[in-house]
Amino acid sequence: MSCDVKKYARVVVNIPVNKVFHYSIPEEIKDSIDVGSLVNVPFGRRYLTGYCVGFAGESDVQNIKDIKSVTDKNISVDDGMLRITKWISDYYCCSWGEALDAVMPVGVKNSLTAKPVKFAKLVEDVSGAEDEIDRIAKKSPAQARILRTLTEINNELSVKDLLSIAKANRSSLSKLEERNLVVIRTSSCSSPKTKENKHVILKDVARPDLSDEQQKAVDVIDTKLKEHSFNVILLQGVTGSGKTEVYLRAIELAVSLGLCSIVLVPEIALTPQTIRYFKTRFENVAVMHSNLLESDRRQQWQSIKNGTVNVVVGTRSAIFAPVKRLGVVIVDEEHEGTFKQENSPRYNGRDVGIMRAMYNDALVILGSATPSLESYYNAVREKYTHVLMKKRIGKMVVPHVDIVDMAKEASQTKRFCYISRHLERSMRKALLEDGQIILFLNRRGFAPFINCRKCGFVLKCKNCDITLTYHKITNNMVCHYCYREQPAPKDCPDCAMPDIKYQGFGTERVEEEIKRKFPDQIVLRMDSDTMKKRGSHEKAFAEFENGKAHILLGTQMIAKGLDFANVTVVGVISADTTLNIPDFRSSERTFQLLAQVSGRAGRGVKEGLVIIQAFNTKHYSIQHALKTDYEGFAMEELSFRKQLNYPPYGRIIRILFMGKVEENVKERATVLTNRLKRYGREKGLTVDILGPAEASVSRIKNKFRWHTILKAPKSCPIHSIIDHISSDLPLSGGVQSIVDVDPGYML
Ligand SMILES: [Zn+2]
Ligand SMILES: [Zn+2]
Incomplete structure (x- = not known):
């Protein structure tokens, strides 16, 4: 670019206002600045890291300030990344600066202002x-x-x-x-010298023979990869069908073509076995996770950019790894909610991966036993290539699934137990045969709420509209939204009668019951209370794997990709827990969870038994899970979504309004929503604008919450409606407005 055009730099910064700012370029940095450079710029009274997104020969802005400094050429955002972040900014309704900032690791950004x-x-x-x-x-x-x-x-x-x-x-x-x-x-450079890396990346290890179904999947991938064009494959394989091996072969194929691979996994700590497979097969794998040191992260980023690393495995932000020649994006457990970021930019790593692959003519492999309805729908409509793997590999057989009606159980036994007689008997039998047991309950603590038997008082959090959960170990009442704790009351805080009752049950309470029933057994409990320390997941998994403990009880953190050959019984303590959450995805989540948990049983040569306990045994999520019938579930759920225009038939944008004064929140929500409605009517758009209404959780951390839901067919330019009010977002009169496109949760 010639120097006279390079008079002003167009710069975006990480603030929630979607605007490009102009800065003049001092003579001494003219040669080093380029599109994609990180720059240090004065902004108001402070200095911010900004991103140069272009140049201008003239500008009508008054009092243009100078850029203070610029990073060296090694640290810059390439064209592909500028393009994908622009898309994120448009699609997820955030500023371009926010999107760019999410792409750059902290360690790299800091190098701009770092001291020696x-x-x-x-x-x-x-x-x-x-x-x-x-x-x-x-x-x-x-x-x-x-x-x-x-x-x-x-x-x-x-x-x-x-x-x-x-x-x-x-x-x-x-x-x-x-x-x-x-x-x-x-x-002065804040990253350590990168060691010379060997370019051999395939390790010389024995690879398992492929099943017929695996071979077919690999053949499809081979053909698609060699086309060097954008393609999406939905690899729908039942648990135990050997999807990981297919991923590994896909990466090998990409390597042989000189292409890079990015693998997204839902959570690193919870998928230790998957990570191990990647490390044993490839020499230069970058594993990106949140526990990395800043300097490691910087070094990793640099080696990926230099091209010394060709395989990147990580959680959602790994999709931004600066690989040069992207060949394949693999998203394992693509249906998982963890791919969606819950703060700005509120992107879904899977969907960004699909866009990135599209811009790079690359292949996407979405893997799951229970695909999201969005992906399944695209596969059924042949927008994606649908590859099915229906059989478990080797000698593994599909486990037998039983259901226990807990209402009947209670009336027959005349008392309420967390472990039914059928589950208890099966556990005893398994233990006698030296088998292992996994018990699943998606609720931690001892009792999810306490109330007074005299006056009915229920103890809620002072800051949130949520009941406090009793944790027996600490004898505290804990809010699971804001983490506020207070001592458990002896007497009712309202009527002062000593008649407090602990209602419902969480993992702590079930653990107590198991210990009472099986006093000789060691029970491993895995939930976010017991797994606070770094490395505690790995330690617990290893203890279970080595057979030190025979009973593993945990929340959803034990549902994912674990592979223990000796597990013969899997018990779901309460399938109703996820079903009762007021969210249009509850049925889908319940089915997925049940299918996944069930998949943990019978992974070795021993036969597996799954026991699902529930009150709402007739619900279609539970009924289809019982038969491990994904298609049956999907058909039923899709017809329900179609009637109500929910995804995948329509798009949803949620606007959340939050603030400390309830009246202001309500007023702001009403004003903006009415404007949206008027605009939609004027333009004749086919959009449903629901609300404003109080959110299901009406207060968190002392902030009142209202929301408005926009629902529209895919053909409707729903984003343009948001543009109409974007100048009034995000903060006004103490009320924060948050736009969430394709929201994961609606609470
Ligand atoms: Zn009372
Ligand atoms: Zn709270």
Whole structure:
């Protein structure tokens, strides 16, 4: 671009206002700035990181300010990423700056304003000298920890990260430097030097033989990949049909064509086995997750950008990995809600993946045993290629599924138990045969609410419109929305009578019952209360895998992709828990959860039994799950969605209004909604605008919540309606308005 056109830079910043700002370009940075450069710009009274999205020869803006600084060429956003973020901004109704900011890892953005960073590494000839480290450990354990950390990492590490990992202080490190065991260098560039990476990425390991169905799937992928054009495959395979192996082969094929792969998984900590498969098969895999150190993240980003890493595995934001030649995007468990980001930009990683593949003529593989209705509908209409895998691989057989009507159970036993007689008997039998048991309950704590038997008082959170859950271990009442805790009351806070009753049940209470019924057994409980520490998932999974414990009880975190050969009984304590959530996706979620949990049984040679306990046993989600009949469920659910114009037949945009003063929230919601309605009528748009109404959870963290739902057929330009009010978003008169396109939850 010639210099006279490069007079002004068009810059976007991470603020919720969708506007491009003009800045003048000082002479000294004219050569280094380009479209996609990160820039440091004055904004009001502060400085912000911005993104240069173009240039202008002239500008009618008054008092244009100068750009302060610009990053070097290595750190910039490429054209593909500018394009995808522009799409995110248009589609999800956020600012371009917000979208761009989501794409760049924190560590990379910080390099713009970073102070010089110190890096430490081992002196060459001491690396690996175990004896030396042992000798030092006797006198100074902290120094030994530093040496061990550096030996393990086998690369240089920022001093800050090193001391935090080694739990050592700066003086221990200085001593090692004095003794010439460690060298420290100062660098203005805040990422460590990348080690030379080998380009061999396929590991020489034995690959399992493919089943006929797997082979067919791989053949389809092979053909599509070689077309080098945009395609989406829905790989619908029952649990145990070997989808992971198909993914691995797809990546191998991409590698052989010199192409990169991005694999999205719902959650890293919950899919340790899947990650292990990738690591054993490929040399240079970047695993992106939220627990990474800043410096690691930066280094990873840099090596992906340099092209030394060809396979990226991670959660939703991994879809922004700066790979050069994208060949395939794989989305494992594509129906999972975790791909949707719940704060701005509110994108769905799966859908961004499909767009990214479209811009790059790449292939998308969506894998699931229970696809989202959106993807299934596209496959049935032949917009996607539908590949089915109906059989479990090897000797695994589809487990037998039983249902227990808990209302009948209670009337027959004259008391209420969390574990039915059938489930208890089956558990005893499994334990006798040395089998393992997984019990599932999607609710943590001891009792989801307490009330007074005298006056009926129910204890709610002071800040939220939510009952407090009793946690017995801490003897506290906890709000599951704002995490506020208070001691459990002895007497009723309202009438002062000592007649508090603990209602309902969560994992804590069920754990107590299991311990009472099976006093000789170790019960492993996995929920967000017991899994707070880093690495606790891996530890618990390993304990179960090694057979240290025979009973595993957990929330939805145990429902995903786990593969334990010895599990013969799976019990769903209460299938009603997810069904009773007021959301149009509740039936879909219940079916998916039941199918997934059931898939954990009988994965080895032993036969599996699944027992589903429920009150609402006649519900079609439960009935179809009982027969593991996805198609039957999908047909029934689709006809219901069609009647009501819900996705996949229509699109939904939800506008949420939040604020501390209820009257203001209501008024703001009414004014904006009426304007939308008027606009829709004037333009003759076929859009249903429902509301404003109080949200199902009407208050969270002291903020009142109202919402309006826009529902329209896909052909309706529903986004243009939002544009009409966008200048009045996001904040006005203490009321925040949030636009959520394709919302995951409507609570
Ligand atoms: Zn009372
Ligand atoms: Zn609360």
